Amino acid sequence: MEAALGSDLFVRSQRGLAPTKLAPALRPHAEIMGSTVAALLRTASGAAGTVAGTVRISASEVIGVEYLLPVLTQLRREHPQLVIELALTDRVDDLLRREADIAVRNTELTQGALVAQRLAPVDLGFHGHRDYFGRHGVPATLADLARHDLIGFDAETPALRAMLAHLPGLDRTSFALRPDSNLAQLAAI
Numbered sequence: 744m745e746a747a748l749g750s751d752l753f754v755r756s757q758r759g760l761a762p763t764k765l766a767p768a769l770r771p772h773a774e775i776m777g778s779t780v781a782a783l784l785r786t787a788s789g790a791a792g793t794v795a796g797t798v799r800i801s802a803s804e805v806i807g808v809e810y811l812l813p814v815l816t817q818l819r820r821e822h823p824q825l826v827i828e829l830a831l832t833d834r835v836d837d838l839l840r841r842e843a844d845i846a847v848r849n850t851e852l853t854q855g856a857l858v859a860q861r862l863a864p865v866d867l868g869f870h871g872h873r874d875y876f877g878r879h880g881v882p883a884t885l886a887d888l889a890r891h892d893l894i895g896f897d898a899e900t901p902a903l904r905a906m907l908a909h910l911p912g913l914d915r916t917s918f919a920l921r922p923d924s925n926l927a928q929l930a931a932i
Contacts, residue, residue, distance in 0.1 A: 794824065796825065797825075799828040799830060799843045802830075802847040807829055807831040815827055869888065886912060892920070894928050895918030
């Protein structure tokens, strides 16, 4: 790439590579090119008129594991030529940049050029192990949560902000344990 550009992207030294000023400026364009090539390959992998090829689906860990895997298993039984890439992340992939073909999220659609469809609701709530409740009692009100060891998120996300907007008095600092993984949160309970 350096030869094609006629410019150095990295300075090479005994300590390794260090990016030049041009490298960070080109990074977003290179990322777009990379996701576009991946999308091109996924699109080209399917034949017209058949359910075949590769589709990349992005979903949160819990939705992917608890909700999507059974659905995708049945889909694969019905369409064995379909290859599914499942990216389990809370990062909201940019579908317009083709970082994924389908995204399953519990946030409102912000990119107007996309098509959204609501899925069946998923119940959310506060949960605890019976041993914990035996030692600390069951909270009767939301205000009672302040005296309990809550498990929550390590970083504030759009979904967390939306949830906390309906729970006065709770914020990220209310969580005594903050795993960066939804599955770890579930296991911690």
